[in-house]
Amino acid sequence: MYQPPHFREDRIDVQHALIAAHPLGLLITSGPGGLQANPAPFLIDAGASERGTLRAHLARANPQLAELAAVSECLVVFQGPQHYISPSLYPTKQETGKVVPTWNYITVHAWGTPRVMDNAAWLRQQIDDLTRHNERGQRAPWNVSDAPDTFIAAQIKGIVGVEIPIARIEGKWKVSQNRTAADQQGVAAGLRGLGSEADMLANEVAARGKAH
16 A cells, blocks of 8 residues: 555554444455455454454355465455545645645555354354444444344354454555645544544544644
């Protein structure tokens, strides 16, 4: 990933937090069948390996499972908040006119050797953990045990797990760090109120800005 120094985010706890907050990763393989990509919700287990381990599951019929069993490395891309940035948000536009549009975004890329986990106990733990993670905050959280055991057992037969100890991980927080303090303040103010993703980006611009 292209990473100018001012956009780099190397703190692993910050990278892991992004994964936990935006768990739908794009799982990418390049194997005998060519390039394949599938979105899947992931869990990050920070303590399972040096850089953390990703866990997910795919439908048993998904052809990418054969690729995962054949390759020595895969890539998972996690996309955080993102938004178009108009030049009209920069005070510099009024001063010099020398501004162009851009896009602010946050992303984490993780590489590792995948392990296919075709084990009912592993899969039950995975769906229990994944459900608890994503049901948190619901007024009446749903639990896997709310469904009949025979139904869940049948559903588990239709999925296969994937475990990826992270060998390399990169974070990129492109949130106007290359702009002046005034422009950063203009971007943060312009993003607020445009929706949850824009508000999250506004907070990051303000937190990482020159005036902070």
